[in-house]
Amino acid sequence: xxxxxxxxxxxxxxxxxxxxxxxxxxxxxxxxxxxxxxxxxxxxxxxxxxxxxxxxxxxxxxxxxxxxxxxxxxxxxxxxxxxxxxxxxxxxxxxxxxxxxxxxxxxxxxxxxxxxxxxxxxxxxxxxxxxxxxxxxxxxxxxxxxxxxxxxxxxxxxxxxxxxxxxxxxxxxxxxxxxxxxxxxxxxxxxxxxxxxxxxxxxxxxxxxxxxxxxxxxxxxxxxxxxxxxxxxxxxxxxxxxxxxxxxxxxxxxxxxxxxxxxxxxxxxxxxxxxxxxxxxxxxxxxxxxxxxxxxxxxxxxxxxxxxxxxxxxxxxxxxxxxxxxxxxxxxxxxxxxxxxxxxxxxxxxxxxxxxxxxxxxxxxxxxxxxxx
Amino acid sequence: xxxxxxxxxxxxxxxxxxxxxxxxxxxxxxxxxxxxxxxxxxxxxxxxxxxxxxxxxxxxxxxxxxxxxxxxxxxxxxxxxxxxxxxxxxxxxxxxxxxxxxxxxxxxxxxxxxxxxxxxxxxxxxxxxxxxxxxxxxxxxxxxxxxxxxxxxxxxxxxxxxxxxxxxxxxxxxxxxxxxxxxxxxxxxxxxxxxxxxxxxxxxxxxxxxxxxxxxxxxxxxxxxxxxxxxxxxxxxxxxxxxxxxxxxxxxxxxxxxxxxxxxxxxxxxxxxxxxxxxxxxxxxxxxxxxxxxxxxxxxxxxxxxxxxxxxxxxxxxxxxxxxxxxxxxxxxxxxxxxxxxxxxxxxxxxxxxxxxxxxxxxxxxxxxxxx
Numbered sequence: 001x002x003x004x005x006x007x008x009x010x011x012x013x014x015x016x017x018x019x020x021x022x023x024x025x026x027x028x029x030x031x032x033x034x035x036x037x038x039x040x041x042x043x044x045x046x047x048x049x050x051x052x053x054x055x056x057x058x059x060x061x062x063x064x065x066x067x068x069x070x071x072x073x074x075x076x077x078x079x080x081x082x083x084x085x086x087x088x089x090x091x092x093x094x095x096x097x098x099x100x101x102x103x104x105x106x107x108x109x110x111x112x113x114x115x116x117x118x119x120x121x122x123x124x125x126x127x128x129x130x131x132x133x134x135x136x137x138x139x140x141x142x143x144x145x146x147x148x149x150x151x152x153x154x155x156x157x158x159x160x161x162x163x164x165x166x167x168x169x170x171x172x173x174x175x176x177x178x179x180x181x182x183x184x185x186x187x188x189x190x191x192x193x194x195x196x197x198x199x200x201x202x203x204x205x206x207x208x209x210x211x212x213x214x215x216x217x218x219x220x221x222x223x224x225x226x227x228x229x230x231x232x233x234x235x236x237x238x239x240x241x242x243x244x245x246x247x248x249x250x251x252x253x254x255x256x257x258x259x260x261x262x263x264x265x266x267x268x269x270x271x272x273x274x275x276x277x278x279x280x281x282x283x284x285x286x287x288x289x290x291x292x293x294x295x296x297x298x299x300x301x302x303x304x305x306x307x308x309x310x311x312x313x314x315x316x317x318x319x320x321x322x323x324x325x326x327x328x329x330x331x332x333x334x335x336x337x338x339x340x341x342x343x344x345x346x347x348x349x350x351x352x353x354x355x356x357x358x359x360x361x362x363x364x365x366x367x368x369x370x371x372x373x
Numbered sequence: 374x375x376x377x378x379x380x381x382x383x384x385x386x387x388x389x390x391x392x393x394x395x396x397x398x399x400x401x402x403x404x405x406x407x408x409x410x411x412x413x414x415x416x417x418x419x420x421x422x423x424x425x426x427x428x429x430x431x432x433x434x435x436x437x438x439x440x441x442x443x444x445x446x447x448x449x450x451x452x453x454x455x456x457x458x459x460x461x462x463x464x465x466x467x468x469x470x471x472x473x474x475x476x477x478x479x480x481x482x483x484x485x486x487x488x489x490x491x492x493x494x495x496x497x498x499x500x501x502x503x504x505x506x507x508x509x510x511x512x513x514x515x516x517x518x519x520x521x522x523x524x525x526x527x528x529x530x531x532x533x534x535x536x537x538x539x540x541x542x543x544x545x546x547x548x549x550x551x552x553x554x555x556x557x558x559x560x561x562x563x564x565x566x567x568x569x570x571x572x573x574x575x576x577x578x579x580x581x582x583x584x585x586x587x588x589x590x591x592x593x594x595x596x597x598x599x600x601x602x603x604x605x606x607x608x609x610x611x612x613x614x615x616x617x618x619x620x621x622x623x624x625x626x627x628x629x630x631x632x633x634x635x636x637x638x639x640x641x642x643x644x645x646x647x648x649x650x651x652x653x654x655x656x657x658x659x660x661x662x663x664x665x666x667x668x669x670x671x672x673x674x675x676x677x678x679x680x681x682x683x684x685x686x687x688x689x690x691x692x693x694x695x696x697x698x699x700x701x702x703x704x705x706x707x708x709x710x711x712x713x714x715x716x717x718x719x720x721x722x723x724x725x726x727x728x729x730x731x732x733x734x735x736x737x738x739x740x741x742x743x744x745x
Contacts, residue, residue, distance in 0.1 A: 023394055030401045034408075041408045048415045055422065059737035105622030109638045110733070111458040112451075112694045114625040149626065177695045177731055350429055356689070356736025362617035365740075372618050 039310075039338050046312045046334050047345070053299045054330035057316045058351030060360060063257040063297030064270075064318075065098045067366045073098065074258050075270050076371075078165075083271055089164045089198030092218050094274045097170035097255060097354055098361070102373045107158055110176060116154035120145075121180045142184035143197055159183040160197040163216075166354075167274030168223040169253050172320060173354040178242045181224070182215050223276040225251060228285050247322040250280040252288060255318040255354075257297035263315060266293035292317075310336040326353055421648035421684040428597040428646035429688055429735075431500060436599060436642055436692050437729035439490070444481045451730060452601075452640040455694045457627060460492060460639040474636035475604075492639055495600040495745060497659075499652035501587035508581060510564035596653030598645040600745045602689075604637035613743050615689060615736070640692040643738075645745045649683030651676060655745065687738040687745060697727045 004012070057063055066072025075096040078088045086093045088100075111117060120141025143160060145152035160183055163171040175181065185194035185202055193201045196216060203217040220226050224246055247253065256262075256270035269291050272278075280288040299314040313333040320326055328351055335342040352360065361369045440451050440462060449462035450469065459474040462481050472478030482491035489496040570577035609619030623635035647653060654660045657673045669676040 026394075026398065030398065034401055034405060037405055037408050041412050044412045044415055048419055051419050052422070055426070060739070105619075106625060106635070108618060108620045109458075109623040109635050110693060110695075111453070111623060111625065111635050112455045113458045113628065114623075114635070116625060176693060176733065177697055179695075349426060350433075350735065352688075352737045353734045355734035359615065359617055359734075359736055360739075363614050363739075364611060365614065 039336065043310045043334055043336055043343075046310045047332060047343075050312050050314045050332035050334070053314045054316055054332060054347075055349055055351070057297060057299055057314075058328045058330065058349040061352065061354075061357035063261040063299060063316065064255060065258065065357070065361065067361045067369075072258050074268075075099070075256075075274075076369075078167075079271055079274075081275075089196055089200050091200065091202050091216075093164070094218070094271060095163065095165045095167040095170060096270065096274050097166055097173070098358060098371060099165045099167075099170075100371050100373070101161060101165035103158060103161055104154070106154070108372075115149075116151045117176075118151075118155075119180050120152050120155060121182055121184070143186035143195070155179070156183040156185075157197045160185075160216075163219055163223070164196060164198065168219075168276045169255050169273050169320075170354060171223075172243060172246075172253050173326060175243070177325070181242060181246055182219070185216060218275075225277040225279060228279050228281065243320060243325045244322055246277065247320060251277045251321070252280065253277050253320045254288075254295045256295050261297050261299070263293040263296040263298040269294035308337060310334050310338075418684070422686075424595040424648035425646040425684045425686050428500065428595050428648070429644060429686070431498075432597040432599055432642075432644040432646065432688075433690060433732055433735075435498070435597075436644075436690065437727065437732070440640075440692055440694075441729045447481065449481065451694045452692050453636065453638065453694070458636045460636055462490065490601055492601050493603040493744075495598055497596065497598045497653040497655075499592075499596045500594070502591040504584040504586045504588055505567060507583035509567040509583060511567055512564045593650035593652070594648065596647045596649075596651070598647075598653050598655070598745055600643040600645070600742075601639070602641040602643060604639070606744075607638060607641050614740065615738055615742070620691075638691075642690050642692070643742050643745050644688045644690055646686045646688065647683055649685075650679045651683060687742055689736040689738060691733040692730055693733040694730045695733075697731055 065075055076098040078086050078090065078093045078095050078099060080086045080090070080093050088095060106114065106116065141147075141152040141156055143153055143156045145156070147153065159171070159175065159179070159181075162174050163183075166174060172181075185196055187194045193203065194216075196202045215224075228251075253276075254273050256268055256273040258270065259268040262268050272291060273295060278288040278291065279285050282289065295317065297316040297318075299316065311334070313331075313335075315331045315333075317329045317331075318327070319329070327348060329346060329348055331344060331346045333342065333344040355372075358371045360366055362371055436452075439449075441449060443449050444462060444464075447464035447466075449464050450456060451461050453459070454461040454463050454469045454477075456469045457474065459469045459477045460480065461469070461477070463469045463477055463479050464481070467479035469477060469479065472480075472483070476486070477483065480491075482488060482494075485491070488494060566580055568576055568580045570580040604621050606613065607616055607618070607620040610616060620641060621635075621637040624633065625635065626632050645653075652665065652668060654663070654665070654676070657676055660666055660669060660673075660676060669679070
């Protein structure tokens with residue numbers, strides 16, 4: 001039998017090495033491609049998971065209120081300024097967006113043909129408004145106004161109910177547009193303090209019909225952020241007639257998630273969010289940006305936390321500002337430990353409003369809570 | 374005696390090696406394709422969900438526009454008429470008191486109370502982009518800075534000029550060039566018609582009618598349906614499951630001075646948002662009733678197959694006649710300190726309001742409603 005010659009062997013070796021090298025390179029490229037594809041696929045899966053988590057939050061408000069467990073329902077009652085629970089309507093208390101609320105039948109079947117729904121709030125003034133004489137528009141309408149038809153009191157009672165029960169941010173979400181924001185309290189005589197729709201005394205200036213306080217102190221000073229908004233600027237209070245006006249010049253109203261659902265473990269800011277607007281006027285005055293981690297809902301995603309997988313962060317921020325009332329902003333961020341890349345996607349979904357979310361919690365299969373009556 | 378190095382054996386070994394390599398490459402390719410396929414499916418799911426959610430926007434726009442802007446040539450006064458809260462829509466020039474408040478004889482649905490938009494009925498819209506919408510216009514050149522006499526852009530405002538010039542910046546400044554309104558004329562209209570209706574009667578008709586042919590690639594992607602709830606759908610009796618608040622109550626003095634119960638709330642809708650190619654038909658029987666079988670190859674199984682791949686979302690919304698928020702337009706004359714009572718307050722004007730009301734609330738439904 002004929003054997004290989006040395007030349008044949010050398011040629012065969014070289015050819016074999018070329019083939020092996022080509023095969024190795026092919027496999028290396030294929031493996032890299034597979035690895036890259038797998039990596040991108042995992043990123044896509046994470047992004048998809050984040051998208052649907054954000055949409056679910058936009059639709060159902062799970063981060064703000066747990067429909068199924070009392071421990072996640074911190075925003076269903078009123079608090080005092082220190083965070084202690086108090087009865088709804090108590091002076092200097094702050095309602096919460098998911099607290100129970102009673103309204104008149106007319107509110108739920110809003111009838112523009114009924115004169116009660118027409119504004120009787122005047123020009124936001126009373127006789128002693130920051131020491132300027134302005135006239136008393138509280139005579140036009142206020143809680144317990146003596147008008148026998150009740151038309152002059154209705155809107156004031158409705159607004160007080162909304163504010164007392166739901167807090168500033170809940171009030172702002174529920175109040176029909178374009179109602180004038182603000183209401184006059186009731187006042188019995190020149191010496192007693194004014195009172196709200198719960199017939200509870202409220203901090204304000206006593207003085208009867210000629211010196212009636214425009215709003216509860218908490219509404220004006222905290223809710224509308226009177227000092228930075230008006231006193232420290234040249235802007236007339238008349239501009240704050242509506243939900244847009246109250247938010248001019250870097251002012252926002254936000255909702256907050258419940259504890260444990262905030263960004264980076266920050267303290268939940270639901271009490272502060274219900275107290276009033278937040279000012280973003282850096283660097284001189286800014287109580288918004290430092291609080292953002294406690295105002296952003298950060299959604300858990302335990303199902304996608306395998307070691308080495310891309311890390312997902314989903315944030316949902318609910319806010320109202322000058323341009324938009326009821327904006328929901330979702331941000332999905334993915335950081336990939338394998339490639340070191342980081343992507344962030346933001347979008348503004350249309351989901352349920354607060355009123356829709358409260359009704360969801362009253363569905364029988366969601367626990368049948370009684371929030372709106 | 375060894376045969377290991379025979380030419381036949383070498384050829385066989387090479388074949389096995391090549392086949393093995395090819396198989397490995399094939400396996401890798403298949404795995405790659407499978408990964409791409411599943412990624413594509415996942416992406417398509419997001420696209421479909423997004424398309425369905427866009428339909429919520431479209432449905433809300435539809436509800437707003439049909440509330441006030443009108444039906445055909447008739448401007449109407451809202452789903453609950455703003456004059457007396459009767460169940461509308463009722464044309465502006467018709468008496469809303471005729472008939473009863475729940476069955477107004479002048480409502481646009483009075484002649485056929487079992488058809489849309491009567492309460493308890495639904496409408497369906499398959500969305501596709503028209504080649505040219507009705508009365509299509511295109512904007513003129515950006516910011517031509519041609520304004521009428523008496524409105525110099527560097528001037529300041531007074532009560533007269535703000536009436537002429539309309540709404541301006543948040544402190545009433547005219548100094549922003551972008552706020553200058555366009556000024557058109559008859560010989561140079563701005564915006565101008567895509568099909569000039571002045572050319573002929575036929576052109577005028579085309580201008581009004583538009584071109585309904587769908588643009589390529591836009592048909593069969595998404596649709597929406599709107600079901601107008603009856604009073605029983607929101608009377609608080611928890612049937613359907615989302616009926617948790619009585620939205621029909623209230624009693625008050627009407628324009629005639631009579632104290633009477635409010636008409637029921639007729640402004641609540643169930644919106645169904647779909648992404649897929651079923652054109653918004655709920656069932657095959659609907660397809661048959663509409664004579665649209667050919668759209669589905671005359672096969673119910675094909676329709677069912679399309680339905681199975683769709684994303685469908687349900688929402689409830691309530692329309693309100695309220696036209697939108699006040700805006701901080703205009704400014705006080707001069708720069709007073711806050712609340713100086715002797716300065717005239719003439720700037721209490723609103724931002725440009727919606728001409729079709731607003732949506733009071735939206736609510737996602739987690740289960741299929743009985744009617745949609």
